[in-house]
Amino acid sequence: MFAALLFGLMIVATAGVTNLFLGYAALSAVYQVRQVFLIGGGLYLAALAAASWAGGWFAAGLVVRPLEQLADVIDTVTGSRMNVRVGHLRGPREIRRVTEGLDAMLDRLDDAFTGQDRFIANAAHELKTPLVINRTLVEVAMNRPGAPDAVLRLGENLLEVGTRHERLIDALLMLARAEQAPALHVPVDLAELAASDAALTVVRAEAVRRGVRVADDLEPAETHGDPVLLAHVVRNLVDNAVRYNVEGGVVRVRTGPAPGGASLVVANTGPLIAAHEVPMLFEPFRRLTDRVGSAHGSGLGLSIVRAVVRSHGGHLQAVPRAEGGLVVTVTLRG
Numbered sequence: 001m002f003a004a005l006l007f008g009l010m011i012v013a014t015a016g017v018t019n020l021f022l023g024y025a026a027l028s029a030v031y032q033v034r035q036v037f038l039i040g041g042g043l044y045l046a047a048l049a050a051a052s053w054a055g056g057w058f059a060a061g062l063v064v065r066p067l068e069q070l071a072d073v074i075d076t077v078t079g080s081r082m083n084v085r086v087g088h089l090r091g092p093r094e095i096r097r098v099t100e101g102l103d104a105m106l107d108r109l110d111d112a113f114t115g116q117d118r119f120i121a122n123a124a125h126e127l128k129t130p131l132v133i134n135r136t137l138v139e140v141a142m143n144r145p146g147a148p149d150a151v152l153r154l155g156e157n158l159l160e161v162g163t164r165h166e167r168l169i170d171a172l173l174m175l176a177r178a179e180q181a182p183a184l185h186v187p188v189d190l191a192e193l194a195a196s197d198a199a200l201t202v203v204r205a206e207a208v209r210r211g212v213r214v215a216d217d218l219e220p221a222e223t224h225g226d227p228v229l230l231a232h233v234v235r236n237l238v239d240n241a242v243r244y245n246v247e248g249g250v251v252r253v254r255t256g257p258a259p260g261g262a263s264l265v266v267a268n269t270g271p272l273i274a275a276h277e278v279p280m281l282f283e284p285f286r287r288l289t290d291r292v293g294s295a296h297g298s299g300l301g302l303s304i305v306r307a308v309v310r311s312h313g314g315h316l317q318a319v320p321r322a323e324g325g326l327v328v329t330v331t332l333r334g
Helices: 002-022 024-076 093-142 149-178 190-195 197-210 227-243 275-281 301-311
Strands: 186-189 213-218 222-225 250-258 261-268 315-320 326-333
Touching (some): 093 149, 149 227, 149 301, 186 190, 186 227, 190 213, 190 227, 190 250, 190 261, 197 213, 222 227, 222 261, 227 250, 227 261, 227 301, 227 326, 275 315, 301 315, 301 326
Parallel strands (some): 213 250
Antiparallel strands (some): 261 326
């Protein structure tokens, strides 16, 4: 554009100088020459603009198109899908260096995630095997004919301790799995999970024993994710709402659509909780003062909930109720 403008100015200046020095006698000839230059300059300007646009589009495409392909590859990479590679892209040397570096980084990440999955599987086996052996030995000792009462009482205590350790190991393994990107992205209805035997039905027996009433309002709440992990979210929230309630209390479970996704709300009565204590509830092995003495919980239930919700790209909010208890809202993308 600058070259075309300069060329036009030179044409106009040439015509003016010619008129000035040659006088009016040459006005007609100069006018004809000027018309030729002006028409030629216009054509030159149009050709220059078209060539500049084509050249700019081609030059920008050499950089932009490979970057778009890189963005598409990066969008498909997840913790459970690390076998995607960029490969060789046509473009400047700098783009090729970026693609080679990205593929090398994906190789390292793939090795890291594979090693982490292998470690979790080995840890589950190595940690649970001694507990199973101990349980078997204790049960054999308790079932011997004529076993003294002291041995029976000791065996019962050891079995209870072993059960707590098994729960803790299961919770730790679940937390490690929940912090990774979900391996499945299938349609899931939170209402069906909340109504399943693994969630509300099983908890209702514990609620009856504690004198807690469980009420539900389950509307379809469609989302996508790992149904096993999302089932743990429902189960842990409802179980905590029942376990840390008061006698004669209420637990309300509600599911339904939310803007851009689905929501799960679990509200319960219970002891008063200060607002500054709420974040503590979602930290591993952190409980409120009145929960430390619990012999049934591992202190990881709400940590697992937070990890699963984050890995699914959702939002978790907990608000204490003025009259006691907590309202936990989980919002997941559709």
